[in-house]
Amino acid sequence: TFFGVPSGGSTAAFAPPAAADAAASAEKEIDAAPGSDEGGVEDAREEDDSRGVVVEEGTTNGDDGPTAAAAAEEEEEGGEQMxxxxxxxxxxxxxxxxxxxxxxxxxxxxxxxxxxxxxxxxxxxxxxxxxxxxxxxxxxxxxxxxxxxxxxxxxxxxxxxxxxxxxxKVTPDRFSTAVELLYEEGDGFIDGRLAELVRRRGEEIDARIVHGRDLELTYFGYKTLERAYLLKTEKGDVVERPQYMLMRVALGIHCCGGGSSSSSSSNDD
Structure with missing residues (x-):
């Protein structure tokens, strides 16, 4: 009790009769008012529930996504998720x-x-x-x-x-595969004699490629090769790696360097 009034009780029970009736009437009017602490909140909750909106803290609002608390937590962790x-x-x-x-x-x-x-x-x-x-x-x-x-x-x-x-990541793992692809889809950069040589000796040539040497190039050197020397398909997709380009040039000089077809054929062996 607080000064003789039970906690949570009505003050009407301790007022004079006439005042008691007026107090009781006033409490009923407050309970029924739209902005009251109980009736108004209950009506708002029923309205929110009818829309499928959950108003408890930390939950989601229907299907609209995370609450403000969850969004704030995500923002603290680094902003928009990438x-x-x-x-x-x-x-x-x-x-x-x-x-x-x-x-x-x-x-x-x-x-x-x-x-x-x-x-x-x-x-x-x-x-x-x-x-x-x-x-x-x-x-x-x-x-x-x-x-x-x-x-x-x-x-x-x-x-x-x-x-x-x-x-x-985007080029063939084998030199012979790259040459075949360029010969079939390229823009005429692969000579037929070179393509034939690679078909016959592909496994042997592939074994001579050291892919790790691509990692020894400088940035400027690599970008120069990428821009102007590595062959691409008609769609513009890069097919060659730097080591493929070097092997292609070496084999081209060997089998297509201007000698007679007979001498080129004998050199292939």
């Missing part, structure tokens, strides 16, 4: 750990006293945007690394390796 579209069409969340892991594998022999992968990853993520493709992410990563080469030359070497790794 996704990358893979080459097979799948979408994956842009993962800082995965980006760093790839950079680590490409820079294992570089001087990490001057190479900050954490700073590089942060700069890459600053330039990322929603639903970028894997190819666009590779381009962003290589250009970001190249822009940091003023701090140390190893950043440029890493940039070139990102380019090489990206090219390896």
């Amino acid at each position: 996704f990358v579209t893979k080459r097979d069409g799948r979408r994956e969340e842009l993962d800082r750990v995965k980006i760093r892991s790839r950079l680590e594998s490409l820079s294992s022999d570089l001087d990490h006293r001057y190479l900050s992968l954490d700073a590089l990853v942060s700069s890459i993520l600053l330039g990322a945007y929603p639903y970028m493709t894997a190819s666009e992410l590779d381009t962003l990563a290589s250009e970001t690394a190249a822009s940091m080469s003023t701090q140390h030359p190893d950043y440029a070497r890493l940039a070139a390796r990102i380019c090489a790794s990206a090219t390896h």
Whole structure:
């Protein structure tokens, strides 16, 4: 009780008779009023429930998505969630750990006293945007690394390796396959004699390719090859890797260098 009035009780029971009737009438009017603490809130809850809206804190509002609390939590964790579209069409969340892991594998022999992968990853993520493709992410990563080469030359070497790794993802694993594809779909750059030689000696030639040498190129050198020397299909898709280009030129000089067909045939053996 508080000053003789039971907690939560009505004051009408302790008032004079005339005042008691007036107090009781006033309480009924308050209970029925739209803005009252009980009737008004109950009516609002019934109206919200009829619309399928859940008003409890921490839940979702119908099918409209996360609550403000959940949205705020997501914003605290880094703003809008980023996704990358893979080459097979799948979408994956842009993962800082995965980006760093790839950079680590490409820079294992570089001087990490001057190479900050954490700073590089942060700069890459600053330039990322929603639903970028894997190819666009590779381009962003290589250009970001190249822009940091003023701090140390190893950043440029890493940039070139990102380019090489990206090219390896979209080109045939075997030189002989690339030559056949270019001969059938290319823009006339593969001589028929070269294509025939590769068909006959493909396995032997493939075994001579050292793919790791693509990682030894500088960034400027790699971009020059990519822009002007690596052969593409009629659709513009790159088919060659740098080592394929070098082997193609060497074999072209060997079998198509201007000698007679008989001498070329004997040299093939």
